[in-house]
Amino acid sequence: xxxxxxxxxxxxxxxxxxxxxxxxxxxxxxxxxxxxxxxxxxxxxxxxxxxxxxxxxxxxxxxxxxxxxxxxxxxxxxxxxxxxxxxxxxxxxxx
Amino acid sequence: xxxxxxxxxxxxxxxxxxxxxxxxxxxxxxxxxxxxxxxxxxxxxxxxxxxxxxxxxxxxxxxxxxxxxxxxxxxxxxxxxxxxxxxxxxxxxxxxxxxxxxxxxxxxxxxxxxxxxxxxxxxxxxxxx
Numbered sequence: 001x002x003x004x005x006x007x008x009x010x011x012x013x014x015x016x017x018x019x020x021x022x023x024x025x026x027x028x029x030x031x032x033x034x035x036x037x038x039x040x041x042x043x044x045x046x047x048x049x050x051x052x053x054x055x056x057x058x059x060x061x062x063x064x065x066x067x068x069x070x071x072x073x074x075x076x077x078x079x080x081x082x083x084x085x086x087x088x089x090x091x092x093x094x095x
Numbered sequence: 096x097x098x099x100x101x102x103x104x105x106x107x108x109x110x111x112x113x114x115x116x117x118x119x120x121x122x123x124x125x126x127x128x129x130x131x132x133x134x135x136x137x138x139x140x141x142x143x144x145x146x147x148x149x150x151x152x153x154x155x156x157x158x159x160x161x162x163x164x165x166x167x168x169x170x171x172x173x174x175x176x177x178x179x180x181x182x183x184x185x186x187x188x189x190x191x192x193x194x195x196x197x198x199x200x201x202x203x204x205x206x207x208x209x210x211x212x213x214x215x216x217x218x219x220x221x222x223x224x
Binding site for chain 1: 105129152
């Protein structure tokens with residue numbers, strides 16, 4: 001939602017839009033987590049699984065963020081198009 | 096370390112990498128890694144995904160600030176608006192069946208992919224800015 005808002009309507013370059021988006025997601029996730037945790041009587045969270053995901057994801061996030069500056073704007077848009085397209089098709093077919 | 100653990104670390108790496116480059120939270124990959132990869136129930140996968148998104152987006156954000164990719168004012172306003180939107184969205188979401196929400200979201204993503212792709216095809220190749 002945050003990426004098209006910037007790229008299509010505010011004409012923000014793709015590189016800044018991607019970086020701004022992930023920075024904006026941080027407070028949203030921090031706000032959503034306690035709501036999700038305390039809303040249910042038994043919190044639906046597997047912390048061991050979460051720790052293993054995080055072990056991989058923080059390395060991937062660091063490398064991905066470092067790589068962003070190296071990718072030309074047009075190629076970056078094409079990558080975003082493919083990733084959003086694949087996720088969109090998945091949500092339509094397997095909701 | 097079992098194969099189950101390896102799938103989680105690799106799936107986490109892929110989700111983190113997309114978070115760093117594309118700017119998505121990572122949930123789109125975290126959740127299928129847990130449900131399809133190791134057979135975790137959907138509600139547990141969604142809750143666990145939220146836990147994983149926080150440190151992932153924190154590492155992406157710090158690295159992006161370091162590399163001057165971030166426009167702080169835009170990120171600040173989107174983040175602030177997003178917190179309000181997330182709470183309002185959650186109130187609406189509980190009233191709408193999950194599959195309908197997912198399909199509306201999927202349609203929106205496909206439309207966005209088409210519009211961003213159209214921009215890319217109109218744009219000549221250029222050096223990194």
